[in-house]
Every structure is written in C-alpha cells, then in structure tokens.
Amino acid sequence: MNLQPILGNFALILFVAMVITGVIWCLDVFVLAKQRRAKADAALAEYDARHAKLTADGIKLDNGNRAALEASILRQPTWVEYSGSFFPVIALVFVLRSFLFEPFKIPSSSMVPTLLVGDLILVNKFDYGIRLPVINKKIIEVGNPQRGDVMVFKYPKDPSQDYIKRVIGVPGDKIHYENKRLTVNGQPVEYVPMDDYLDDERPVYHKQFLEKLTNAPHRILNMDGARTYNQSAVEEFPHHENCNYSYDEFTCIVPEGNYFMMGDNRDNSADSRYWGFVPDQNIVGKAVFVWMNFSNLKRIGGIH
Structure with missing residues (x-):
C-alpha cells in the first residue's frame, strides 16, 4: 500500500x-x-x-x-x-x-480490516528511534519494531514511496506460510474464525479470522479461491537466498537488520512475500491512531 x-x-x-x-x-x-x-x-x-x-x-x-x-x-x-x-x-x-507524529492517508485496501480506505492516521516517529529528517538516519536508539506492529516504511524498491504493513517477522525469525497460515520459529500461529467480512468496495464477503500473533491479536481477511501467494509475482530482492518458495508455501529467515511485512488483507496485498525484506534504515514509524475518516466517523481510535 x-x-x-x-x-x-x-x-x-x-x-x-x-x-x-x-x-x-x-x-x-x-x-x-x-x-x-x-x-x-x-x-x-x-x-x-x-x-x-x-x-x-x-x-x-x-x-x-x-x-x-x-x-x-x-x-x-x-x-x-x-x-x-x-x-x-x-x-x-x-x-x-x-x-513526534506524522499524518498519512490510507489510499488502498491492503490493510483491511484494520485500516480502511480514507482513514487518516498518525504515525509515531520516535518509538523506533530518533532519526534525522530528510535522510532518515537513526541517531538515537529507542526501541525496535515488534511482531504485530503496524509499521510505515520506505518501499525498498522505491524509497520515495511510503508503505504500511504489519510486522510478521523480526531479525532472526523463521517465517513459514502454508495454506494461508503462519508459523513463526516453529510455533503455529493460532487462528480463530470470525463472521465473514463484507467488502467495502464491492458486494463480496471474505473469510475473516483473528490471528493471534505474539501479543498482538488482529483481524485478517482471506479470499475464497485465492492461493497462498502468487509465485509468478515474486521478484528478485536482497537476501532472496534466505527464502525457499514452493507451489503453495514458502519459508523465509529474516536477516539481521531487516523485517518481514504482510498486509492484513492477505490475498490483496503486495508485501514481503513478493518484494522482500524491509531494512531498518527504511523505517518511518509505528501507526498508532486513526484520527479521522470523513466517510465513517466511527473509525476514530487506536490501531491494533
């Protein structure tokens, strides 16, 4: 996104x-x-x-x-x-x-149902370290991204673009994704079925689950008939050798100083499955709050 x-x-x-x-x-x-x-x-x-x-x-x-x-x-x-x-x-x-905080607008649906199109969000700029503006160089260590955080970062293939996804893997993690289910460091992530989710853009229902990733349970969507990932869309990227792809599953070991990101709208998200890891120097900040959505005022509140 x-x-x-x-x-x-x-x-x-x-x-x-x-x-x-x-x-x-x-x-x-x-x-x-x-x-x-x-x-x-x-x-x-x-x-x-x-x-x-x-x-x-x-x-x-x-x-x-x-x-x-x-x-x-x-x-x-x-x-x-x-x-x-x-x-x-x-x-x-x-x-x-x-x-401190930078505002952004959500323009697409890759983070639905957590973030909707039109959400105006605030991004915490200091949780992951104090960085010099413009060049984005970290000068003071404060903290690091944790699994489950919703993070804004510079798109590795074009740093002029800001992307937002959820942190799935931190440095050293072994990420396995098969049949649309995650396993992190050998521990399967628990999934709790929820009511189907009605697409905001078209009259289609998607399967919805509560994904209990570490201490950050959150909702995700799956589309009926969609594969775990589109293998033909996988690109060459730095540390590609850390990943092993097969027909309907893949395994990646997150290299030091990098993070593995995925969208909550799993079958409608271009993320680390396709373009690789996010290096620390690309981090912008942690998405923490929806402060307005002019189409839905009930959206105001924290991001989980």
Missing part, C-alpha cells in the same frame, strides 16, 4: 522553507533591525535639532510627528515581516512531523 502523506511529501520542502525563513528571521534580528534602528536614531537626531531650532524661533510644532517618523523607519519590509511570522510555524510543524 503506497501511503499518501497528509501534508504531501514535504520533509525536504519543509526543511528548505524553515531554513529560508529562519535565515531571513536571523538576518533581521541581528543585522537589518540594527540598521533600521541606526537609521531611525539619525533621522530622530536630525528631527530634534530642526525642532529645537524652530522652537527657538518661536514656531510651535506638533511633536507627534516624531513618533510617526520613528515607526515608519523601524517598520519591517513586507518580505521580512511575513518570513518572521511563518518561521516559528514552519519550524514547529517540521519538528512535530519529523520527530
């Missing part, structure tokens, strides 16, 4: 805007404002001298013009005024989006 950032792909744009407005703000505070002050002082000194001479000659003047003169000289140019106003707002958005 290619996610749509709510603010667009703005990490670089926000950074550039913050730098430009910040430079202008600093230039005004440390240079331009002092120049305007010096110019105003000179003009006021001249005004006071002229005023004193005219007063001595018996001419009475309105001293209010002095304040107006000072205000007009000290007034910021429009381009400086707007930059100074925008800088703190842009800086705040940049910091919040880069280090």
Whole structure:
C-alpha cells in the first residue's frame, strides 16, 4: 500500500522553507533591525535639532510627528515581516512531523480490516528511534519494531514511496506460510474464525479470522479461491537466498537488520512475500491512531 502523506511529501520542502525563513528571521534580528534602528536614531537626531531650532524661533510644532517618523523607519519590509511570522510555524510543524507524529492517508485496501480506505492516521516517529529528517538516519536508539506492529516504511524498491504493513517477522525469525497460515520459529500461529467480512468496495464477503500473533491479536481477511501467494509475482530482492518458495508455501529467515511485512488483507496485498525484506534504515514509524475518516466517523481510535 503506497501511503499518501497528509501534508504531501514535504520533509525536504519543509526543511528548505524553515531554513529560508529562519535565515531571513536571523538576518533581521541581528543585522537589518540594527540598521533600521541606526537609521531611525539619525533621522530622530536630525528631527530634534530642526525642532529645537524652530522652537527657538518661536514656531510651535506638533511633536507627534516624531513618533510617526520613528515607526515608519523601524517598520519591517513586507518580505521580512511575513518570513518572521511563518518561521516559528514552519519550524514547529517540521519538528512535530519529523520527530513526534506524522499524518498519512490510507489510499488502498491492503490493510483491511484494520485500516480502511480514507482513514487518516498518525504515525509515531520516535518509538523506533530518533532519526534525522530528510535522510532518515537513526541517531538515537529507542526501541525496535515488534511482531504485530503496524509499521510505515520506505518501499525498498522505491524509497520515495511510503508503505504500511504489519510486522510478521523480526531479525532472526523463521517465517513459514502454508495454506494461508503462519508459523513463526516453529510455533503455529493460532487462528480463530470470525463472521465473514463484507467488502467495502464491492458486494463480496471474505473469510475473516483473528490471528493471534505474539501479543498482538488482529483481524485478517482471506479470499475464497485465492492461493497462498502468487509465485509468478515474486521478484528478485536482497537476501532472496534466505527464502525457499514452493507451489503453495514458502519459508523465509529474516536477516539481521531487516523485517518481514504482510498486509492484513492477505490475498490483496503486495508485501514481503513478493518484494522482500524491509531494512531498518527504511523505517518511518509505528501507526498508532486513526484520527479521522470523513466517510465513517466511527473509525476514530487506536490501531491494533
């Protein structure tokens, strides 16, 4: 699922805007404002001298013009005024989006029934470590993805795209998928049948199960008649040798520093089964909250 950032792909744009407005703000505070002050002082000194001479000659003047003169000289140019106003707002958005929470919009159905098309979600940017914005380099270790987490990451084949899937395997895990059932490190994952799920996009029911993966039970969907995976769609990817594919099953050992991802809509998801593992440097953050869906206000709440 290619996610749509709510603010667009703005990490670089926000950074550039913050730098430009910040430079202008600093230039005004440390240079331009002092120049305007010096110019105003000179003009006021001249005004006071002229005023004193005219007063001595018996001419009475309105001293209010002095304040107006000072205000007009000290007034910021429009381009400086707007930059100074925008800088703190842009800086705040940049910091919040880069280090705390980033909003995304769900555009497709690969994570149904957990996430629906149109869900507006918040992604926690610090649970998996503090990363430098734009280059996404981790600088402070905080934690690591756990099995069952819903994670946003840069698509390995095109890092300009953000994807969202569920973490199925962490480094060192042995993932086996056969007959649409998972086995992790030799332990079969428990599946509890649930009521069939009515597709939101067409009048079709799908099999629905509660998948009890580690400590993160969640719902998944299976389509009648669909195979465990489409072997012809499997691509070459880094560490492909860690996987063994056969007709209706596969086994993968997750390499160090990588994660195995799958969509909850199992038969309608392009994921690690096809394009491989997600390296740590591609991690964006943990999806934690649906804050709005304009088509269904009941969707607001935490992500499980």
